[in-house]
Amino acid sequence: MQLSEQIVLVTGAGRGLGREIALAFAREGARVVVNYRRSREAAEALVAQTGDRAIALQADVTDRVQIDALYAQARAHFGADITTVVNNALVDFAFDGDARAKADTIDWPAFAAQFEGSVRGALHTVQAALPGMRAQRFGRVINIGTNLFQNPVVPYHDYTAAKAALLSLTRTLAGDLGPDGITVNMLSGGLLRTTDASAATPEAVFDYIAASTPLRTVTTPAEFADAVLFFASPWSRAVTGQNLVVDGGLVRD
Template sequence: MALSTASSTACTHTSALPLSHQLVLVTGAGRGLGTHLARSFLEQGARVVVNYRRSEEGAKALVADYPERALAVAADVCDRAAVDAMMARAREHFGGPVTTLINNALPDFAFDGDARPGPDELTWAHFDHQLQGVARGALNTVQAALAGMREVGFGRIVNVGTNLFQNPVVPYHDYTAAKAALLSLTRTLAHDLGPDNITVNMISGGLLRTTDASRATPEAVFELIAASTPLRRVTTPEEFADAALLFASPWARAITGQNLVVDGGLVKG
């Protein structure tokens, strides 16, 4: 489906685009938080590439709700050739490059504190698994998207982080280390890409109620976190997705290199 002439013109060398003129790629969008992120952009009129690795059924179900503006594409973000092919498929289908990138894909992981490897059991393989999926995956998608963003003079990159940097209530050592690397990449990329009118930001949530990754979390943990937040409730995936809309919107055109914590006020700054 090609972009209309009006949309194509609007996408050319502008400091900010309305969400309805953006072509958004959400990685890991076939399930969990990724589905909520993709749906939030679709509800705002954006065109969305629904990336998935194994969750084909979920990705295609989402596309079925928005057949004119959504496209499901399978690709492992750790595979640069597959990511390049996904970008090419998006351009072919929508008639223009990806303008907005949401790096949400997460290697296989369950937020179950009782099952996490402790300091004595940790291996480098745990860290490598997370670093590959989080940091390498984001590097692949960013590099694959840059030419298209520079072509239209506009880009928005939003990386999904965690508030466990500031509040390691459950020390998921490997997961948190990978997200810390992603925060560093966020800030250094923001410095380098600012002159191209490409902003790079991170959203760091806490425990979300509920995603596929948090289904293993005991109810007592949800209750403890809810009681500890000023809002007295656990943040939802839909509320988290609101922050992604903000960073992609014209209202955030001067915001880059930031890490916004979205957890109901549990963690400050």
């Protein structure tokens, strides 16, 4: 299915990386569901920017009832089911290495919050999408991960553990849903320059990362979003269960 024929749900699309992903799909002619939890004004401004091919819908991905309602609203608006899901929503988190909770102080509720957002949220969006995807014999699930579980230069214990679990879910879902024509993949970025979550990162850290990459630059949200398009496009039709690292070549394994 061409990108221009797809109906794409981007969770957490009101701002940051999600906003750039939604814009990238809209640029290619896809119809886009701009999901947000609290960023209503930003989501509606994004929809205004993309024209009549997008709709802003509020839902907390950790609440299955809200996700089911979102899918029903999207179906009523577009007259068809969502074909493509980008699980981008991030439970409140700031990439500030100096302020991170260390091994002797971090508590389980911090882990639970990240698992709720990353794993439970993805499970809800995928399960809600399955009837429509199976009916069409087509589906694309794209999960957003991190290169920190391959290169834990800053041990964000809770965030990294949740994203590692999401990679595991990515691979088991790929095996389960492949016979239905549904692919499930992950893209893992490093620190992006700049999102709300990375705004607390000192400039010296960005400079250090840039100097460590073959491209001598820090990946931007717009550059990362372009890579997301690949996994939704016809060119990735034989790719599933994979994790593509998009960080300018910082992690190469």
